[in-house]
Amino acid sequence: MPALPDALAHFHFLRPWWLLVLVPAALLVSAVQRRGDVRRRWRQTIAPHLLDALMIGERRRVALRPVHLTALLLALGAIALAGPSWRQERPPFLDDKAPLALAVDLSRTMDAVDVTPTRLERAKLKIKALLARRNGGRTAIYAYAGSTHLVLPLTDDTSLLQTFADALQTRIMPAPGRDMAQALHTIDADLAHEPVPGTILFLTDGVEPAAAKAFREQAHSGRSQPVVLAIGTQQGGPLRTVEGAEGGFVEQDGARVFARLDVAAVKRFGDDSGVPVATFTPGSDDDVAWVQRHVQSHLEQTQAGDRTRWQDEGWCLVLPVTLLAMLWFRKGWTVRWTAGLLLALALAAPQPGLRAQQADAARPWRFADLWLTHDQQGRRAFEQGDFARAATLFDDAMWRGIAQYRAGQYPQAVQSFALVDSPQSDYNQGNALARQGQYRQAAARYRQALRRQPQWPAATANLALMEKLLAQQEPKDKQDPNDEEEPPDLAPDEIKYDAAKPPEQGGQSMPIGLTQDAEMWMRAIQTTPTDLLQRKFALQRGQAAPQQKQR
Secondary structure, X not given: OOOHXXXXXXXXXXOHHHHHHHHHHHHHHHHHHHHOOHHHHHOOOOOHXXXXXXXXXXXXOOOOOHHHHHHHHHHHHHHHHHOEEOOEEOOOOOOOOOOEEEEEEOXXXXXEOOOOOOHHHHHHXXXXXXXXXXXXXXXXXEEEOOOEEEEEEEEOOHHHHHHHHHOOOHHHOOOOOOOHHHHHHHHHHHHOOOOOOOXXXXXXXXXXXXXXXXXXXXXXXXXXXXXXXXXXXXXXXXXXXXXXXXXXXXXXXXXXXXXXXXXXXXXXXXXXXXXOEEEOOOOOOHHHHHHHHHHHHHHXXXXXXXXXXXXXXXXXXXXXXXXXXXHHHOOOOOOOXXXXXXXXXXXXXXXXXXXXXXXXXXXXXXXXXXXXXXXXXXXXXXXXXXXXXXXXXXXXXXXXXXXXXXXXXXXHHHHHHXXXXXXXXXXXXXXXXXXXXXXXXXXXXXXXXHHHOOOOHHHHHHHHHHHHHHHHHHHHHHOOOOOOOOOOOOOHHHOOOOOOOOHHHOOOOOOHHHHHHHHHHHHHOOOOHHXXXXXXXXXXXXXXXXXXXXX
């Protein structure tokens, strides 16, 4: 719930015209008082000194009368129907958790022992604590030094993430150094395909002043947010040897090599780049909580433009209105039920925008209709997870489409979304069409949504996905079904064999190269995850070197 100052700043009425009912409520009290004023009625006929003597049993005090109760009920009802609101609700299609990419610095200084057991091992402990707080949020792991490599793509498997995090060692990096700008660009390019902007957390013991410009541009791009958590102490500590032997430290000219954390440089980097920067807390997880707050706040800021619905808080006045209405049963407190019934029917009349829908889809009358609108009943069923039933209750086309989408009724959802003319409707139609495999129609809807609301990350990412799926389908559509010859340049991992007819039974034997690759793979999976990562990074580095020379 928002803080009180924020709530007051955002307070408004969704349907302010209902406040006009306050005027007849005040006039009703005034009219009844004037009608019951006997002195005023005879003031023009009887002299004032005689009228005072003739008045018997005149009430000198103001008594609570039924008219006051009626006016109060009208006033509370008008405020409730006006829809007081001070907070927004997020559309249900948006993700609750932002993606997080962990960029772990594996330069040699991360083996310093000024933080027990080492800076790198402490970073792994921070990762473990952060994954526990993420509670299923999608997380990726990258390792960087002189080059940047993907360790594990975005996943919500905490145990798998922890396994690969534990496997990180400084010795697996093929290139020494610390290139933060390259790591930032590589990770941001991977996260650009996500529908929700994420956060890139750099776990490092040093920063590059030259990278401040790249980080500043990234912070103002509206895409993934970089955050830096520095690990180490100003006093520093010696570097442990790569082999990790107990008591083994790196020496140079007979003296141990020390690595110290330049806290001033870290703070200066934060000021120059404009990104959140902090140093780790050795005795608590306050730094982990700080990171998680930045992840969540960035998600809320980027999705602020998609919050199109304000939450109606008028239901809070139902209880006081009910309690005051119970006083009508008190002896002597009666109202003209005919007028009350007409007023109730007027308030319960369907809104003009919904009459056409109700005429098209007549529903059987329910007892709940006396107390809740169809949309309120649908919202209750939606929050209970009964999406199929909610779809039959909603009058609002957008919410009916959302319920049908959640219930797996994608064709019906497309029809409901089509009744709303908005970029959100186009986007939702694209989602429903994509679920049915109609990628071309879905891409058209995403393009329409982007024309009406440019720079929409979710629609941009989904459009790119649809175009990729269409590109994969085109070769299959153009392929001659009678042509069984394999193209000569087909990659080995695309060769498929019929499971019902093994290669040796089909008159052909498995190629020798494939057999050798399989044996090499079987030997490789028997090694540790650390060795696998080391081989993978070395291969990637070797493939990237010729490309850099060509440039």
